[in-house]
Amino acid sequence: MAEFDYEVVDGRKIRVRPQEVVSEIDENGYFVRQPNHFTEGFGEGKNPVEKGRYHLVWAKLCHWSNRASIVRELLGLEDAISVNKVDHAKHEKNLGWEFVYDKDHIDPVLGIQFLSEAYYKADDDYTGRTTVPALIDTKTGKVVNNDYTWLTNYFEVDFKPFHKKGAPDLYPEELRKDIDEMNDWLFDNINNGVYKATFARSKEAYWDAYNSFYAAMDILEKRLENQRFLFGDYVTDSDIRLYTTIARLDVSYSRNIGPCKHRLVDYPNLWGYARDLYQIPAFRHNTYFKDFAASVDLNEVDEEYWENTYYDIVVQETDWDTIWKTPTGRESLSKDPAHKFKAEK
Known part of the structure; x- marks a missing residue:
């Protein structure tokens, strides 16, 4: 043992x-x-x-x-x-x-x-x-x-x-191969990408991770230029995986991955896409911006200093919900603008 x-x-x-x-x-x-x-x-x-x-x-x-x-x-x-x-x-x-x-x-x-x-x-x-x-x-x-x-x-x-009646089909059979491939790519470049930069212990490892992350963000920004979600008109499992990383980018990860090349708000398509998802109740109910912003290791920092500066002064006064509920206009990219989900059969 x-x-x-x-x-x-x-x-x-x-x-x-x-x-x-x-x-x-x-x-x-x-x-x-x-x-x-x-x-x-x-x-x-x-x-x-x-x-x-x-x-x-x-x-x-x-x-x-x-x-x-x-x-x-x-x-x-x-x-x-x-x-x-x-x-x-x-x-x-x-x-x-x-x-x-x-x-x-x-x-x-x-x-x-x-x-x-x-x-x-x-x-x-x-x-x-x-x-x-x-x-x-x-x-x-x-x-x-x-x-x-x-x-x-x-x-x-x-x-x-x-599943509830009318549950969304987040993993449609006809798209599963494509979704799996996208999820693998998101893991390597986006989801785990921020951690590869944060925990890198050599310059080579750091810059590889940093450059890969922002190159991937550029690819996603282009992909979302003419379609509402990653696979078109409806939210899939891949959108959830991307959202949970980029929702933390400006308030948390950007502090850890070094010089902030671009914020989420600097990507017009990704920023609108993230807000479009946030306005879905299940996304909004499970997103805690104040906690993201305060995500520091209490075993390694001066907790009193942290709480008396950035967290108490800036974070508590920010109305995240109003910011993220700002209309996006991205429904115009969809053939089914009134719906964000395709229901299960």
Whole structure:
């Protein structure tokens, strides 16, 4: 069994979170994201598809998990899959995601304080970071899936029996190959691109990531010039994956990826596209700009200084909702301007 560093919190022996800049940097200074560990899908012979069986854990600050929360609401899975949010709290060492929004920081469904408790219950030898999204089996208290690559697709396909009437078809069969290819490209250049720049530990790695990210943004800006969404008239799974990254760009990621070549608001098409998506209730309900803006590591900064300057003075006085609800006019690009979704068959 691997050796771990621990901190005791309220009588719980909690493992210290591994650091990306230690465990996920290659010999050339490039950030190489850890693989997802719990990747079994759902259905016959796998994790059973049952109403009320699973608990989705996500975090406001994490775009990988944010897309799962949006899809859950879009498809009407609220009664089928319960949900809770986590965040980081101040401790002597970084202990990872904690149920800070609940009484005594205890998740009422699982009875745990830290997400890592469900991870190590599933695999006591797990050595990676405990990440969100995490889908946890409420019968066993174990994580069964943390595979952000495919989790939204599982919600869209395997959990279809529990979709609401008239749910949007976010992963239409005729487009799945194209959507999968787009999602792979978005992961490498956009979703993970901001982290490759943030965590780079060599000039070569940094500039490769930085240039790739902004080149990809230019490609997307051009793609959205004459069509409302990435695949035309209707929102798909790919749009959700792009949105959750670019919604954080100006208020969060731009502070981490170095000199800001362009802000989101500097891309007319992408900026209008992002606002067009925000005006959909499931996107708006799951977007927390004030939290994005305050996404700093409380273990590494002067919390009092941060709260008394940028966060309290600027962030709290910004009316994000009014800004993002500004009309976009992008419906004129669609053959079906009154609808943003194609309903499931």
